[in-house]
Amino acid sequence: MARELRRLLIDPARLAPELPLRPEEIRYLTRVLRYSPGDRVELTDGAGGLWSAVLIGKDRLALEQPLGRPLRREPPPALRLELAIAVPKRDMDLVVRMACELGVDRLQPLRAENSALVGSQKSERWEAILREASEQCERLWLPELAPPVPAAPWLGAAAQGVRCAC
Structure with missing residues (x-):
């Protein structure tokens, strides 16, 4: 078999x-x-x-x-989908996995007034989750995990492609 x-x-x-x-x-x-x-x-x-x-x-x-x-x-996506999210206190691992499975090309963690603290250990963990989710859902392009940035400047910046903020 x-x-x-x-x-x-x-x-x-x-x-x-x-x-x-x-x-x-x-x-x-x-x-x-x-x-x-x-x-x-x-x-x-x-x-x-x-x-x-x-x-x-x-x-x-x-x-x-x-x-x-x-x-x-496979060529890179013609239109890149970026998801920015203020890091929640719980379940960011789930957000990272689901974003990959849904086809997000770039994940932008945002530091907001009420978001959870972001450390290098969390970023390493999120990278591992993205890799595993990419293998599982058979993506040929690994989504990019951007370094965490303050929310206000990111929200005020000009957009390239499709951006979603949560």
């Missing part, structure tokens, strides 16, 4: 014909998905490229296409 191809988001700088896996990727493929050598997976670079790869051993993937000739190459 053929397995559904799962997708991994790999930083473009790491892509190579034979790709060594990081410990968290090894754990995901071998323990969570129970993949074994010979099983296939899809790789995306978060910048529009899609490749298929085969698990070699337990710690490497081999691309099935040349780096310069992916299975699919």
